[in-house]
Amino acid sequence: MNTPSAPVDGLTVTTLAERPELVGPLWAMPDNWPVFVPHDPVGALLMHRVRDEFPEYVLVATDAEGAVVARGFSVPFALHAEGRGHLPDRGWDQVLTWAFTDRAAALAPDTVSAIEITIVPGMQGKGLSGRMLAAMRDNARARGFREVVAPVRPSAKHLEPATPMSAYAYRVRESDGLPADPWLRVHARAGAVIDKVAPASMTVSGSLAQWREWTGLAFDTAGPVEVPGALVPVHCEPAGGYAVYVEPNVWVRHAL
Incomplete structure (x- = not known):
């Protein structure tokens, strides 16, 4: 059993709109995202716009010394607009796109x-993710919203890339019935319920040369390739000279 680390004392969570001077440290904050994730074209195009155009939905946490130790991105969108009403199968990519088309x-x-909650490497296990999630819920509630949704990237799924997300997402612990996955469990403890799997939440495609550069793997055999940090295998097509990663996430809903 892992022993939780001591909580971070003197933690302050604010919006970027309240602390615009933190935009540089927030954006430069180190993280442990897999190297291929930033190559999702939707995120590459729009994440900086979340920072710039929705600062009141961007959270930044600083410790007692003023160092940025966590960040959280969220976006408002019209889930119940005509033609919608259901959380999209394209998950992260789709909701991020909707936020900006709705704004326009x-x-x-x-x-x-x-959209994202990230903790500085070395600070995990101190309860920061739960505190950032609570702050995100509080921020949405304060702005008059009654629901927060999240296309969750389960934190331990990369250890089981061959397991279908439809099976993994609903696995629970016998001891308390909470999700077996740590990040899904944080959401459940905050009151979230699983809505469904988003089977194509994020897509990263690239040439074989790019995938070799990103991962250090050969990418010379047709079919699935297990990549460190990937939730499912990457599909490799040597004859076509490309490989594609389609990441499933898990939609959860938080009533406020």
């Missing part, structure tokens, strides 16, 4: 979606 169309948002 002056469509009133009715829901907030979490």
